[in-house]
Each structure stands twice: as structure tokens, then as C-alpha cells.
Amino acid sequence: MNGEVDRRGLLKLAGGSLAALGLTAAGCGGGSGSGDGTVTIRYAWWGSDDRAKRINRTIELFEKKYPKIKVKTDFQPYLDFWKKFNTQASGGNPPDVFQNAIGFLRKYDQRGVLLDLNAQAEAGNLRMDGFRAGLEKFGEVDGKLLGVPVGSNSMALVIDKPVYEKAGVTPKTGWTWDDFHEAMEKIRKQGRAGDSGLYGVMYLYDPYLRQQGKAFFTKDGLGFDEADLKEWWTKGYAGVKSGIYADPKKVAQIKPKSAVAAEIAASEFTWDNFTVRYTAEGKSEYGLAPIPTTDGKKTGQYLGSLMLSGSKRTQHPKEVAQFIDFMVHDPEVAKIMGYDRGVPTTTAQYEAYKPAEEKDKVIASVNKEIAAYEEQLVEAGVLETITPHPAGADVCEAAFLRIAEELALGERSVDEAVKQFFTECKTALGS
Template identity: 70%
Template structure:
């Protein structure tokens, strides 16, 4: 939770970034949130973002929870990504955030800084929540400065989604350990042999640039700022823009015209970097056959990859921390919940749920296999906790990179604008 070529994130990050900069949230603490009744029954509020299909699945899991815990009632609220965060900011500023809510790494430091997020370690120590039986490395995504601010429900990692038919026609075969030089040569081969752009716009994807930086001993973020300089970004964006001009990368005007479809699904590009569990969208949108390919490397080995995650967080203002912890524990560990949710929010994070759900369709089987292979390869590192303001910065990277790709601004001006907006986001 988190962002990439996901249409939902593409369309809402601007709104999320703008509203984040405009709204200062007061630090809050104390009691509030859920309600209680005379018979000992309590009600907790649970909010998340997503589409109707996710809501239907979550409502089924809540029915299971309320059957096991009849004295805990769950009041639900779901929105689109943009609407969720706009509403959440208003609720948090007013001292009335939901008791438990879906969260992503981009927002952990931001809302911890404002005193919104409950450190769940106290509930772990009280025996109401377990951090045992998670897939290796997953729980680290929810850790910030020694505090457990989120419990993962699913995980994913960056991958390259390819149009298999176009790659086969071009005679290009992605392989583990291929380099960036190999990948860029592949883009040219694909374009020359099929007249299709090889990529849909890699240079605008913050999380991909993070992997590239990590391969070179840096990272997109440090604990409190950017982990790269203007010269680094100038090189990255110059190379990207030159490939757009050469036709090797999809014209970003075409990318906009294809929205809400991906340009990969629309047949205007042969590959696209995104989170591995997003692969299902291409099969739903497009008419070709799509698959997952390895991330290019600098040295043939280190991809810079890590596990990201959607997670559940709790509010410091909840009046029912024990019940909230029990709810989170049930939602991340119960096998039946895993069977219901499947890979809707990524590859299931706990081993109980991961084992309980076995995908039967080809796309989800390939996603699971990709994550298994990536883990076995030993390339997964630890994600850098994002500093406060990361949501605004991600939006700026996508927007400014898009303007550059359309020729609306020069590389030097784009780089200067990005660093200026980033500094403002850190100080907000």
C-alpha cells in the first residue's frame, strides 16, 4: 500500500497529494472511535478502499468474525482510493478516525507523525494479536522506528508484465539475470520487428526507479528525505524521454488516451512494470496473453526487489484496542478468510492463509509462482520506510514524468520542479 501503472493509483494520486499538502492534521490521542452497549457488545469501525468485489469479499469475512466474536460488531465503510484518503484525512483532523483501517507503507510515517497510528506491539504483548506464522519478511513492511504500525494482509513485489505474443513475434526471451542493457536492446528489437513500443513508460514509475537506485547502492528514500540527487534523476529521465522520442516507449499522450485501460492491454506497448498481483487486470482488459518476467539488473543478480504490502492499522483514539487487535488477528490469520479474499490484496501474508488458498486459474497461479521464485532467488531486501510526504511525492513523480514524456517540459525543468515539490512535501 499501497502505487505504479495501476489505473486507480494513476487517476487519484494527484488528488491525494494535493489534499495532503493542504490539510494539516493535529496529533490526537485518547479514547474515542467505536461504541459500546449495555450488554457488553462493542462496535468498531472498519474502513478500506477498493471496488465492489473487494467489499463483497470483506463483508463475508466480517460475518465470519462476528460469528466467532458475537460481542463485537463491525461497522464498515469503503471508498475508492482517492475518496478514502480524503475522508480519512478529514476524520483524523477531527479526532474521529476509524478504529481499524486499510493502510499502506506510503502513509505510515505521515500518520504516525500526527499521532494517529496505534503501536500494535502492546496488543501483541497482551496476547490479542500474533506476529507469528507470517511469510518471511512481510511483517517488516509495517514496522517504523521500532513500532508495529500495520499488520500485512497481503504482499506483492515489482515485476515486468509482458505481452507474450508480441515478445514471441519479436524473438525476445526475458530471462533471470538479464541486465538493463539487455532490456533496452529488447525494446528496440520489439519495436523494429513488430512496430509496437517495447514499454509503456517505465521512467514515470517511482517504485521501479527505487529498484534501479537500490541496484546502484542508493534508494528513492532515506528515513527523512530523498536518497538520490538531481544528477541521478536527470540521467533517468533523459534516457526515458529519448526512448519515447525514438518510439521505443509508448507516447504518453497515447497512454492518457488509453486510460482507464493500460496501454499494454490496449496493444500500444509490449511490456509494463507494475506490482505482480496487478497482472489480473491485463487479462481482463486485453485480448492477448500476458505473463510475468524478471526485473532487469545492473550486475545480473541484484534486482533491488522487496515485499510491499497492504495492511491493517488501528487508531490511537479507539476505545476498544483489544477488540480491534482481535479483529486484525482474525483477518490476517483465519484460513477461511484467506480462502474468501484470495489474492485480492496481494499474495496472502500469513502462512495459514497462504496455505489455505490455492489458486485454480492460470493468472493467479503464475503470480504465486513468481513470488515463490523471487523469494527462493534470495534477492528480496527490506523496504525503506517512506518518510512523511511520500504520497505527495509519488504523485509528483508520476505527474511530472508524464509531462516530460509528452514534451510539456524540459528534463532540467522537470527535475528542478520535482525536487522543489518534494522539499515542500517533506516540510508540510
């Protein structure tokens, strides 16, 4: 949606040891069957050790309910996951079911990798009712059901509360980008950069464009032009030079720790469900603030989501559908996963998990704030529909983050950065 925060730093943070958890790496070939009718499906995802532990507990529950379905697991850090998945997909050997994101739906659908789950929904193996805020539509592309969301999130501004309070800054719904800039100046006078550097966060630039009737992506390509990006990056670079945004060299030095937790910056834009990261890394108290607006009304936000997709080559589409159904509807799964992958997308799971019941009171407090933030977005009616990204969007996102960082470090001028991004992105999108 993720780079959000500092994506590469977050991806390092999300890495984990497969062997340490005793997980079974996915083998070659599709899902298998046995003489007694038992079938095996392969399930792959990206994330941290903690996510892996939680997911494996949910798999134990699934296998108890469906004793004839066994699940082989494989998890990797984000970048490693997609490298491995791309190799498997190219070789005709993707996992039967896997974690997915909107930036990859069209890409792998065009390659004939993704299973259209509509037939399984019609057969009753996958329930597509009971979802919150229209999220059941999130994985639909051109009439095909290519993914089922497991957790929702939206962009937010994570703030160091004591620093904001000391600077006399109180972000409120409807505050403008001018208000935000003024807040950054006030915080800088307190001896800390206001923000870690928003210029490379694609999933923030997208709402900013939407506030002006545009978007980062259309279904066919980019939804903005070079003049739009020049304005964004000119402001971003000026913020770095003035000190209201953190020194990118310092931000790089403390990776994978976040600039906010390292007390280099007082805030940064990221997905709301990442808030727990700051609590785990830092010593301060952190909270969620609304996205600034252009006109005081339109935020350009939408609910994003991780999702589960199936392989078109799976030998067991029914079992894949039953697995996905269990993971998005079973209340006990929600109690185990919490908000690790975002706020549960189905009403049954949303109501089953109570943040206050977390043993860790700090995490309980953070999760309660995440839920309240999303509830406020839904009630305010500001949420829009995200357009499924075109094939090659993942390459554009990586280029956006990398080139923005080069710009901030002074390795490229604004004009050079803009030209380089559009050159790389047009190649990736085939336009």
C-alpha cells in the first residue's frame, strides 16, 4: 500500500528463520493426494516470525476441522517471497494458496497464474458474504475473483505523541497540507525533524493525487504526469534541505529501525496496522493521526488489504477454497491473528477479536486505536475504491522508493529523478 514507512527497512524487519520454527518448506509439484483421500496443499506467505507462529496455530485448527486436508507451509521476508514465487510461477509450480496483494493481481492473472475463485464461491466452498465495508470486492479484477481479503488497513500518520504535544500540534480530521507543513516547522524548532520523509511513500502519494481527482495507477497505467511528480518531489526535497524532514543518511543508518522509534523524526506515514511496530521498537507513546487534505474534506483514502489467492494450476481447488473460507471467516482464527495482517475483514472475525483481551496491555491499546481509526474512516464516508493495479505496478513502486531516496540524498536532481521514474515505469508497464 508497503515504500510505506521505509519499506526496505520494514522488509528486513519482517524477515524470519524458517528452520527455527520447524516449518516445512514447500516442495516441488502441485498439491498431492493419498490413497485414503487425504490431500496436501501448499501455503506460502511473507512476514515475520511472529506472523508465522500465529499462522501455524491457525493451520492446526484448520487441519482439525478438515482432517483430510494437510497443509505444507513456506514463509519468507517480503522480497524473498516474491523472488521465489516468481520463479515458481514461471516454472509452473506456484503454491496452491498464497498471501497476495493488490499490486500483483493483474500481473499474475495475465500470466495465467491465479485461480478464479468465483466457481468455488458458487459451489458453496467459499463464502463471500459477511465482509466489512465492501471488502469482498477488493480482490475482483475484470469480473474474476482473484483474491479474498484477510485484513484491512489504511494510510495514517503515526506520531510520537509527547513530541507533538510539546510542539503544540494537534492533528485533526480535515487538516490541510498547509497545516501539516506548519506543524513540521513547529516540531523542527523542538530539535527533531517533523517527518521521516514522505516523498518516497507511493501509498501516500496516491491519496494525495486522489484528493485532486487523479490517482497513482489506473487499470492501464499511470494516472498522473511528470508535472505532478515534479511538484511532489520538489516539495519533498525542499523539506529535506530545510530540516522539517529527517536527514535521509541518518534514516538509512538506523535501518531496519524506524526513524520515529529512533527519535530522528516525530512522525511518518504508514499503514495503520503497522503502529504496533513503533511500540515494540521505541520508548515513547505513539498514536494515529489523520491524513492531511487539500480541501479540508477529501482524504483520497481507501482500505487496503492483504489477501489469499489460489493457483490456477492447483489440483485441489475445492480444498484451496475451503482453506481460504476458514481463514477469513473462522472466529478462532481472528483471536489468534489479532491485527497482524490488518483489521479482520469479515464481521464474524472483527467481532471475535477484542483488543482489550490481549495480555500485553500496550498492544491492546494500540490495536484498540487502530480499530477506532478505521471505524472513523468508515463512519465519515471518506473511503474510496482502489483500482486494481496494472501489471508491472510492483516494479513502479520499487522504482518510486529507490529514486525518491536517491533524490533525497542529493544523488539526482528533481528533473533527473522525475525523468528516470517515468522511463523505468513506462518500460515496466509496457507503455
